[in-house]
Amino acid sequence: MQFIDLPKIDLHCHLDGSVRPETILDLANQQGVTLPTQDIEQIRELMIAPETCQDLDEYLKRFDLPLSVMQTAEALERISFELYEDAAKENVKYLEVRFGPLLHLESGLTLEDVLASVVKGMKRAESLYDINGNYILSILRHAPKDRIKEVLDVGHQYLGNGIAAFDLAGGEIAGFCSEFIPYAKYAKEQGYHVTIHAGEQGVGQNVSDAITLLGAERIGHGIHITGHHEAYDMVKDQQVTLETCPSSNVQTKAVPALSMHPAKAFLKDGVAITINTDNRTVSNTTMTDEIQKVMHEFALTLDDYFTIYSYSVEAAFTSEQIKKHLRSFIPA
Numbered sequence: 430m431q432f433i434d435l436p437k438i439d440l441h442c443h444l445d446g447s448v449r450p451e452t453i454l455d456l457a458n459q460q461g462v463t464l465p466t467q468d469i470e471q472i473r474e475l476m477i478a479p480e481t482c483q484d485l486d487e488y489l490k491r492f493d494l495p496l497s498v499m500q501t502a503e504a505l506e507r508i509s510f511e512l513y514e515d516a517a518k519e520n521v522k523y524l525e526v527r528f529g530p531l532l533h534l535e536s537g538l539t540l541e542d543v544l545a546s547v548v549k550g551m552k553r554a555e556s557l558y559d560i561n562g563n564y565i566l567s568i569l570r571h572a573p574k575d576r577i578k579e580v581l582d583v584g585h586q587y588l589g590n591g592i593a594a595f596d597l598a599g600g601e602i603a604g605f606c607s608e609f610i611p612y613a614k615y616a617k618e619q620g621y622h623v624t625i626h627a628g629e630q631g632v633g634q635n636v637s638d639a640i641t642l643l644g645a646e647r648i649g650h651g652i653h654i655t656g657h658h659e660a661y662d663m664v665k666d667q668q669v670t671l672e673t674c675p676s677s678n679v680q681t682k683a684v685p686a687l688s689m690h691p692a693k694a695f696l697k698d699g700v701a702i703t704i705n706t707d708n709r710t711v712s713n714t715t716m717t718d719e720i721q722k723v724m725h726e727f728a729l730t731l732d733d734y735f736t737i738y739s740y741s742v743e744a745a746f747t748s749e750q751i752k753k754h755l756r757s758f759i760p761a
């Protein structure tokens with residue numbers, strides 16, 4: 430089987446962690462941004478996190494370089510387009526990209542400019558390739574909260590038309606959910622779907638909190654529900670979909686090795702798991718690589734693969750019409 434030929438869905442992919450290294454070099458030169466080197470291989474090395482980092486924070490340092498050139502409307506449109514193009518070329522049929530709009534205001538862009546640019550880039554790719562997508566607006570948990578509602582208000586006009594959901598991302602501390610209850614509530618009232626990064630760094634309780642306190646419909650990672658009975662049962666009983674990202678989980682030491690990843694155990698127990706990239710560049714991966722790694726490591730069958738694919742279809746924050754199209758790739 431050629432893994433590249435399989436239809437794919439990626440529900441968890443960060444824009445700033447998935448920029449082509451060549452584009453960083455190109456944009457930096459256009460924008461007069463000083464890079465530590467002009468050598469493309471060295472740029473690549475600076476952007477890719479080591480196979481195993483000290484921790485999540487070391488991993489997150491890889492985002493500084495891309496963010497430095499993602500401060501203009503043209504750059505955001507291009508990077509968005511290229512990410513959807515790269516995904517389409519490996520048969521990703523549906524891709525949800527997330528990013529923090531507040532991280533792109535350093536050179537004078539407004540929130541409106543930022544959101545319009547990424548949506549425009551996505552739509553350009555949708556018009557050229559057999560791929561559909563949506564954006565998820567991420568808020569960094571450690572950042573000031575004063576502009577969260579403004580992000581949601583500006584994004585509101587794109588709901589159902591390029592933007593679909595609200596997310597909390599960044600380093601994970603125990604008990605973070607309680608601080609965000611009013612924001613998640615506001616997002617839901619506005620019509621946003623909600624997915625929350627939780628249970629990535631060993632705090633199962635954060636997963637049950639994200640579901641009960643923030644109304645999360647999906648969980649980013651969520652792998653540490655293992656050993657936390659309340660969270661595990663809640664995820665399983667309510668069929669809350671987990672967006673797992675195996676390579677990233679190994680890099681950030683969320684699991685000691687791929688063989689220790691709970692993907693297969695979850696799958697066999699009927700937990701709705703999905704396989705995603707997290708960061709194409711920082712994790713040096715693609716959907717093809719992730720699926721190949723997981724299927725090899727855990728000796729999954731094609732049936733297993735399409736069970737995972739179906740979980741992704743049903744959990745996608747998109748219209749019934751697009752879901753119907755995505756279901757059409759499942760062999761009868």
Ligand SMILES: [Zn+2]
Pocket residue numbers: 441443598626649707
């Ligand atoms: Zn993530």
